[in-house]
């Protein structure tokens with residue numbers, strides 16, 4: 001992979017990271033801000049909203065970790081190399097998911113393993 005391509009990927013990942021951080025901060029503001037200022041009647045609604053928010057931030061956090069991991073791989077010069085088998089990740093896959101850290105084969109195997117062993121394989 002050439003340097004210009006890597007630079008644009010880094011830029012893309014950094015933008016994504018900034019966006020995710022902002023999303024998490026906004027979600028957290030909402031969570032804590034609301035709980036003090038709202039009336040008791042709103043509590044049921046709030047709980048619902050909070051559940052949604054937590055599910056959302058959970059996903060955002062997960063995604064943020066993936067992005068951070070990809071940036072770390074860029075830093076170490078191992079970007080584009082599969083975490084599991086050490087083979088290059090398909091370039092089409094990287095274009096679609098710049099934060100991908102596993103090749104298609106490993107990702108598929110990993111998903112299958114997780115289904116069969118229910119979480120034994122980390």
Ligand SMILES: [Zn+2]
Nearest residue numbers: 082085103106
């Ligand atoms: Zn692999």
